[in-house]
Amino acid sequence: MFDALKIRGGKPLQGTIRASGAKNGVTKLLVASLLSNKKCTFHNVPNIGDVEITVNLCREIGATVQWDKKEKIIEIITPELKTSYVPQKYSGSNRIPILMIGALLGRTDEDIIVPTAGGDLIGARPVDLHIQALHALGATIEYREMKKEGAYFAQAHRGLNGALIHFSYPSVGATENAILAAVRAKGSTCIRNGATEPEIMELVLFLQKLGVNIMIDVDRTIHIQQASQFYEVEHTIMPDRNEVASYAMAALSTKGRIFIEGADHAHLISFLNKFRTIGGGFQVQKGGIEFFHRGELRGGLHLETDVHPGFMTDWQQPFVVLLTQAQGTSVVHETVYENRFGYTQVLKEMGADIELFTGCLGGKKCRFADKNHAHSLAVRGPTPLQAKEIWIPDLRAGFAYVMAALLAPDTSRITNVHFLDRGYEELVEKLGTLGADIAREGSPKMARISNCSVTTE
Ligand code: UD1
DSSP states (O other): OOOEEEEEOOOOOEEEEEOOBOHHHHHHHHHHGGGSSSOEEEESOOOOHHHHHHHHHHHHTTOEEEEETTTTEEEEEOSSOSOSBOOGGGTTSOSSHHHHHHHHGGGOSSOEEEEOOOOOSSSOOOOHHHHHHHHHTTOEEEEEEETTEEEEEEEOTTOOBOOEEEOSSOOHHHHHHHHHHHHTSBSEEEEETOOOOHHHHHHHHHHHHHTOOEEEOTTSOEEEEOOSOOOOEEEEOOBOHHHHHHHHHHHHHTTOEEEEETOOGGGOHHHHHHHHHTTEEEEEETTEEEEEEOSOOBOOOEEEBOSTTSBOGGGHHHHHHHHTTSBEEEEEEOOSOTTOOTTHHHHHHTTOEEEEESSOOSSOOOTTTTTTOOOEEEEEEOOOOOOOEEEOOSHHHHHHHHHHHHHSSSEEEEEOTHHHHHHOTTHHHHHHHTTOEEEEOSOGGGGOGGGSOTTOO
């Protein structure tokens, strides 16, 4: 099956695009809607693979979903659960099935069965913190082999009870799972050292509209009270900060100038600091942010990924491509995932000068110190990049490769594009609008995400 992008680089990106709704926001809110039997209406829903997968998951367990892709609206209502078994075909599809446990525990006495979690190939991605939190709230969770694949069996036959949950690390997914389960747990729940990413705040806003009393202290403590009544909700999905940052970096690396309508300054503070330090220009305007090249890019940077409000790990791969174009040596320390530098091999084959290290380079020691994971790198620039046949291993590495291809003067061919389809709405159209020389191989239908199988991950 054809599924490839052809990109001929060397042209600066110029023009205006609109930010899509956030993948990591909307998918969680669709799952959160399963907590109640009330209708939820979402606006600004992106037409991407991860939403398609999540909608199908919700339908499996009894939700009625109407998705107007043109108007970007989803209406979802789950009057009652048809089943609490999420089929194995969703195994490894994305990180959403595991969150079904938190959303459904308080709605059924039946076993909730979900396949093992998937997502990008960027490390072991364990779920121990999810399980710890759900246990604390009174659930029993077991891992069992099922049809030769793994599945989690969860139940709370004696009901859920509010609890004190203290995370050793502020996992985004585990915090979301704990919050979802706490909504139907008797009394109140307190989550210490929880994640506070903007997408978590999005969940908090949604839940408050749904009828939940929930608050966050300055020290990452989250308090949730059992909800006694639910209401219909209307919610506009926040702009995707990862998409915005991706295009901003692509524009800067190609010496371009773009305006992104709907980009939200508040979600990009640590990104914009680094963007300016490397030499990029930006101007926050009414209705969006303009990003532009304003002279030679300066390396010599120390970049450390971290939980919010730190520099987000999903910005790391495209930023490394940017650093290949900057004068001097920069150091990057990945502290969120132990194995998120696999993509650099292809960049090296394209001409980048990158060296990996197992130690914690630069600032603090992280969880991966002395664990022998290559989680630091040094990148020396500027280096010209050459076109290449590229196979995409995960979503953000995929965008990094698109960026690299936009810099190479000849034509690169990029395969395994479904990873990009998971998270970037209308990638080819948007880059085309900005003047990139990009085409998708195959029939025009292939370019439409609505035709992507949900089991390709
Ligand atoms: C979410 C985002 C992802 C982003 C990440 C960190 C979605 C769909 N994905 O992923 O884009 O990169 O947050 O901002 O929203 N961990 C454990 N035990 C657990 C859970 C996590 O050790 O039970 C570890 C992971 O292996 C990883 C780190 O915690 O090293 C961060 O993971 P987590 O914050 O849970 O990320 P996700 O929610 O999977």
